[in-house]
Amino acid sequence: MxxxxxxxxxxxxxxxxxxxxxxxxxxxxxxxxxxxxFDLHPRLKHFLQNRSYEKALIWLDNGVPExxxxxx
Numbered sequence: 001m002x003x004x005x006x007x008x009x010x011x012x013x014x015x016x017x018x019x020x021x022x023x024x025x026x027x028x029x030x031x032x033x034x035x036x037x038f039d040l041h042p043r044l045k046h047f048l049q050n051r052s053y054e055k056a057l058i059w060l061d062n063g064v065p066e067x068x069x070x071x072x
Contacts, residue, residue, distance in 0.1 A: 001060070004032060004048075008057045029053075 055065035
């Protein structure tokens with residue numbers, strides 16, 4: 001889970017991230033979503049697949065993200 005949180009943090013706060021880390025973070029999250037061995041919660045997987053990274057961070061922090069156009 002730390003990899004997901006770290007990647008989401010880099011993506012949502014790119015000014016604070018080292019140069020080149022944004023592309024690595026995006027790639028890492030894509031790999032995680034595609035790898036069935038990660039056994040992601042369906043809601044988290046939905047956020048990651050739809051690139052709703054801020055919502056994913058809020059949800060991981062036990063928050064309730066605002067509903068988007070898809071109703072999630």
